[in-house]
Amino acid sequence: MAEVISKEHLAHDVHHAPHEEHHHVETFINKYIFTTDHKMIARQFLFTGIFWAIIGGLFSVLFRVQLGWPDATFPVLEKLFGNWFNDGKLDPNAYYMLVTMHGTIMVFFVLTAGLSGTFANFLIPLQIGARDMASGFINMLSYWFFFLSSLVMFASLFVPTGAASGGWTIYPPLSALPQATPGSGTGMTLWLISMALFIGSTLMGGLNYITTVLNLRTRGMDLFKMPLTVWALFFTAIIGLLSFPVLLSGAVLLIFDRSLGTSFFLSDIYIGGKALGYSGGSPILFQHLFWFLGHPEVYIVILPAMGMVSEILATHSRKPIFGYKAMIFSILGITILGFIVWAHHMFMSGLNPFAGSVFTLFTLLIAVPSAVKVFNWLTTLWRGNIHLNSASLFAIGFVSVFISGGVTGIWLGNATIDIQLHDTYFVVAHFHIVMGIAAFFGMFAGVYHWFPKMFGRFMNETMGYIHFFVTFLGSYVIFWPMHYLGMSGVPRRYYSFKEFAAFSQYDDLNKVISAAAIVVFITQLVFVANFIYSIYKGRKMTSDNLNPWNSNTLEWTTPVEPGHGNWPGALPTVYRWPYDYSKNTTGPDFTPQTVPLTEQEIKELESHA
């Protein structure tokens, strides 16, 4: 078949490759907009993701203002945000809309598309030695579906009755009955349309990531020579490919319930004493379909961050990653177990207690591969020659928050404990620390680390330090106290606690949390400023130092700003795994993947075999 090409041809190709180059006609449109270059598509995802992160963060500030100072009025906010605020106070319906959109935006648009869209696109071809994705065209479509989906979601913010407001988990009946709340109308319809487009986008992206990893690795790049980033992104794509379709089914059925009057998720319902004529459906069924995606989704969010953190920790502590294969198999374990724990979100939804105990078992099991990874990171850092900089700080911060948030997962995973903690601020604390902050930290680490490769310049380190320390401490100030709120029963998703005398003891704490949230939000703007400034004015990467972090992976063997096709000449050949750090007794303390094995190494390998 087409792939089989003789060795003669190969040699010929290597010798003559540079002569075969030719200059393609480049226009603004096909270079920056409808581009098929994976590196440009990665940047498109990144910019869109940052845009959404600012919006999502801003929303959280708005509702934290309400929670921190429920009695105060803010005429300024009314000026800025119009009828979301009445008489300077956040409107209750707007509150629910903001919470819902915050969750949706952060989980899907920032931490799924912005994170894996960016780094899967950028890193997979560069780190496995491919010229581009398997199908540049489908890859381009993947971004534009995401873009359309973003447009629709953004437009829904401006609908007079408001955007969707039933929570990011869109449980029926709030999401199924257009007349249920103001946001259940047009806003919810747009939410569903947007998500359908979004699912199309992840599907096309995922198909490309998987086939590229399997089919387009360069010579010598065996599966077990791939960097952990690629492994993580590969499994992320598999999870997405198998779980998003189920959400699609749920969304399609929900659309039918809304527009055709079907009864998939609705059973006998009365509004104002009148029967609505639905019969035979089940709202719990929707929860199953949703969480069959929803739980794997949290791993879609965290795995890319884990992969990048592994890579960055090894590079900046100048040590081989500890337990390379254990890392891979724990990703595999998480992938598999991640599909059979979804009902731990439904312990309180009327789940059969027997099913509850089975799901508790699997849920506790999934903590094992997660813990394996944590120990491997710590062991990698242990006695390393750690180079502190923005990238490595965020990677270390990731390990910290992942531990803090993972431990509370084990509490929640016990059905009996969850009866008390479900739908309280304890859950909010758990998932923000383990998913929200951790994934953001992974993303920041990735941006600081690969910025030179993306834009040919460095980010400002001082601003990076400020960004890290304020965010790290601030996040703990925001989310740590929420555990205590939750343990004393403060429910999540409440507009105000003024009616509950028992919770008034937390008024001050809520102010502290809100203040910290505002500070942390402003600090993110420092990051954005640094990001934009550095694209234009940052310290330049020069062609005599193409590998600023002394890293082993292939992306650093490309020119400062690689053109479409990544390597000007032949593709590099790979001889070793990517983690040979501090191995040499003399010379540089790293050995890139492109360096052939020494005779000594070959002997060692043979003696092992």
Next chain:
Amino acid sequence: MAEETLLKHADTHEHEGHEPFMPADEFESNSPMKVSYGKMMMWYFLLSDAFTFSAFLITYGALRVSNKWWPDPNHVFNAMPFMGHKQIPLGFVSIMTFILILSSVFVVLAVIEGHRMNKKGVLLWMLGGIAGGAAFLGCQAWEWSHLISEGLRPFFNPFVPDAQGMTHLAKSIVDPETGRRVLEMTGNMVTDAHGHKFQLGEGFGKFGGVGAFGALFFGITGFHGFHVFTGVLLNVWGFFATLSGKFEKVGHYEMIEKLGLYWHFVDLVWVFVFLAFYLL
């Protein structure tokens, strides 16, 4: 320097259109499965689509078992075109299924002819596959319109139980007040299609039988029909691409193989849909 593009000539005839970066440019494919990337993508797409369908069918199963009563398929699906009121349980759907399987066989033959680089053969069998798909869609349209004429809607189900739990097709009307479709009732007596009156089973009222039944039927067979429809369009495209000599020029009929994969998948899914709705 940065502006330099390293696009390489699509100089070997294996290339298709705008995919300039195949590993074949430079060395043997590194795929552990020795499958071309196009076919691999199709396989993964189908895997993912299988999950979509599974979710639908699981929804079907969950709603069916959680309802105390469900219409008897032998009674619901017993009509046959041109046969008047003769009742042949599952007769028509068996014909539909046969047609779809036959068309899958035709596509297999087209793929085989593709391996032999026999353009005429490919054209002939693709035409067969397309005809089969179109015929299936025609049958589905007939079945839908027949059930709709009986009163079945996504939001309304005229198939109701009598006091013994036997399935009857009840007469339904549009309520002039609310504009909603309801059963024609006096007390708890309803009329069936032949004018016989019978007593409605317990737990059922003027809103008809289990509402989810019609929703599931139209939703799932519709989603499957949409796949068939897309498949027919794709196959028509494949037919004309073959006719224009596109694949002959490229040197292989892999595209026909990919279309074939999709088509067999659609066929396979139907087997499960058939099982769920008609047999169980």
